[in-house]
Amino acid sequence: MDLILGNAISWLFQPITAAYALAAIGIALHFGFTGLLNFGQAVFMAVGAYGFSISVKFFGLGFWPAVGVAVIASIAMAFLLGIPTLRLRSDYLAIVTIAAAEVFRFIVSTTSAQPVTGGPQGLNQYSEGFYAMNPIPVGHYKFWVWDFKQDDLFAIAVSWLVVTFFAVLLAILIRSPWGRVIKGIREDEDAVRSLGKNVYSYKMQSLVVGGLMGTFAGILFVLPTSVQPGNYGTTLTFYIWTILLLGGASTVIGSIVGAMIFWSLLSLTGDLLSTGVDNGTITFLTQNQVGAIRFMLVGVALMLLVIFRPQGIFGNKKELYFNA
Amino acid sequence: MPSQIAIGAAVPGCAKVDPILIADNVRRQFGGNVAVDVEHVEIPRGLITALIGPNGAGKTTFFNLLTGFDQPNSGDWTFDGVKLAGVPAFKVARMGMVRTFQLTKSLNMITVMENMRLGAQKQPGESLLRALIKPLWKRNEDAITARAAELLTRFKLDAKSDDFAASLSGGQRKLLEMARALMTQPRLVMLDEPMAGVNPALTQSLLEHIRGLKNEGMTVLFVEHDMHMVRNISDWVIVMAEGKIVAEGPPNEVMKNPAVIDAYLGAHHDSDLGTEKQAKGN
Numbered sequence A: 001m002d003l004i005l006g007n008a009i010s011w012l013f014q015p016i017t018a019a020y021a022l023a024a025i026g027i028a029l030h031f032g033f034t035g036l037l038n039f040g041q042a043v044f045m046a047v048g049a050y051g052f053s054i055s056v057k058f059f060g061l062g063f064w065p066a067v068g069v070a071v072i073a074s075i076a077m078a079f080l081l082g083i084p085t086l087r088l089r090s091d092y093l094a095i096v097t098i099a100a101a102e103v104f105r106f107i108v109s110t111t112s113a114q115p116v117t118g119g120p121q122g123l124n125q126y127s128e129g130f131y132a133m134n135p136i137p138v139g140h141y142k143f144w145v146w147d148f149k150q151d152d153l154f155a156i157a158v159s160w161l162v163v164t165f166f167a168v169l170l171a172i173l174i175r176s177p178w179g180r181v182i183k184g185i186r187e188d189e190d191a192v193r194s195l196g197k198n199v200y201s202y203k204m205q206s207l208v209v210g211g212l213m214g215t216f217a218g219i220l221f222v223l224p225t226s227v228q229p230g231n232y233g234t235t236l237t238f239y240i241w242t243i244l245l246l247g248g249a250s251t252v253i254g255s256i257v258g259a260m261i262f263w264s265l266l267s268l269t270g271d272l273l274s275t276g277v278d279n280g281t282i283t284f285l286t287q288n289q290v291g292a293i294r295f296m297l298v299g300v301a302l303m304l305l306v307i308f309r310p311q312g313i314f315g316n317k318k319e320l321y322f323n324a
Numbered sequence B: 001m002p003s004q005i006a007i008g009a010a011v012p013g014c015a016k017v018d019p020i021l022i023a024d025n026v027r028r029q030f031g032g033n034v035a036v037d038v039e040h041v042e043i044p045r046g047l048i049t050a051l052i053g054p055n056g057a058g059k060t061t062f063f064n065l066l067t068g069f070d071q072p073n074s075g076d077w078t079f080d081g082v083k084l085a086g087v088p089a090f091k092v093a094r095m096g097m098v099r100t101f102q103l104t105k106s107l108n109m110i111t112v113m114e115n116m117r118l119g120a121q122k123q124p125g126e127s128l129l130r131a132l133i134k135p136l137w138k139r140n141e142d143a144i145t146a147r148a149a150e151l152l153t154r155f156k157l158d159a160k161s162d163d164f165a166a167s168l169s170g171g172q173r174k175l176l177e178m179a180r181a182l183m184t185q186p187r188l189v190m191l192d193e194p195m196a197g198v199n200p201a202l203t204q205s206l207l208e209h210i211r212g213l214k215n216e217g218m219t220v221l222f223v224e225h226d227m228h229m230v231r232n233i234s235d236w237v238i239v240m241a242e243g244k245i246v247a248e249g250p251p252n253e254v255m256k257n258p259a260v261i262d263a264y265l266g267a268h269h270d271s272d273l274g275t276e277k278q279a280k281g282n
């Protein structure tokens, strides 16, 4: 039992959780504050993951230059998606982002791209430069039921540092006059235009900044693991949306807590079910079905939450009354 | 009096002594329907001009075209000598030509005060990088807030300052939109039915306020169906029907113009040109 609990609790601070939280903060800026429907946050994450890992493996760049390449690629992606769509109704961005994410995933996973992107197998072993910066002495660090290596601790610390940095950045931005214009655009872009603001430019800025958050999330996501093209499908985007809505779309802290709850719940239900199957208390499931069932259970839990607390955990209920 | 505003007789499209806005051959077609077809019109500077006409006359569409919210099929117009055709809406607003909307556009999920601050121009904190450093925009923000508070008091919205705009009534939203437009410190303010839904007691003080704008040197162009109000505050009246300018002149003369009576009665017979009301009122 301690192990199951320990597992679930460890998901509160895993680098993966941090990555999802950061990607969700990005769409909080897009959707929650600017009203942009980005259904392709996966593509910004993929740009981060591939931009970084290809730079290291294929071009032999060091850690920081590789991060720089990912950042430039992310900005280019935002312009590519934004230029044709941001003058149009918000639905167009939604369609284009979702399509771009799928196109990107197909391209990187084709076998002809294998020498660069690793094709269907993806890429691994590009993190030496990152771990070389680890100041924590080599060894095993044991707390309660956990046993971390120095590199695990480093990845956790760096991930949450990056999340904190962007969360604070966004909190400052949305409280500034810039944030006021952004929120105005969410409410009615023509009104904001009539007050002399270049709405198109602000939407582009929001797309770039939120996309960059997705890109850094993509890098955090792959640093401790490997790059798998299959990870960047629409499900990734929808998990991030789930996290966003769970925490409350127009909040910053909501994305972080949302990611923690999402991953702990997933781990907890999975572990409880498979223990049940193992010791015979659950007879109607096989071990293989547990993986699918836990997503269904999480889905039900989220539905309940959305029904009984539609504004998300940290959202302001007033906002919903008025929108209705 | 009229001789001081128009050059020569007050005929449709007549030249003005000191025009701030001049439009030529502005035409906008929706499918086969010609919504606006204005050959020539000039708006006199520093005065209050009313743009009237029956429903569907093209008044709102004309506003949209002039302010860059819609593109005409053809036409040219200048504001203070600057050509505006093809200039995007936000630049038109920055030049000092600001409009409100017939269907109110309050920014619901931000507060009344934030709505007002959004109208301010040249706030450095609206740039992404400078937004991060509060000392760069704090002083501007304080000045903007003080100005906004003053306007809100004048529009009797000061008590609502920290509420979401969504909590305002329809009339209060009209007031907020007008106050917000004034935050931009325009030279020409274009109001599309500013009094629709505003209660009579407040209308009176709003009329005073619009006169106040004129005294501050602003030019006002407004669309209004309430002829009583048109008579009351406008210096000049322009009448549109079926997309065209059909009459112009000082309020009292325009109301007697057969073309105007035609335009109104032709469109809907129960319309009241304010003559009756005026008679009863006095």
Ligand SMILES: Nc1ncnc2c1ncn2[C@@H]1O[C@H](COP(=O)(O)OP(=O)(O)OP(=O)(O)O)[C@@H](O)[C@H]1O
Binding pocket: B030, B033, B034, B035, B053, B054, B055, B056, B057, B058, B059, B060, B061, B062, B102
């Ligand atoms: N977006 C549009 N698409 C098609 N037709 C339009 C559009 N906007 C306006 N029209 C048409 O153009 C004509 C003029 O409309 P407009 O809204 O300018 O009238 P208005 O003078 O402002 O009327 P009201 O006093 O009722 O506000 C109408 O016949 C209307 O049906």
Ligand SMILES: [Mg+2]
Binding pocket: B059, B060, B061, B102
């Ligand atoms: Mg209209």
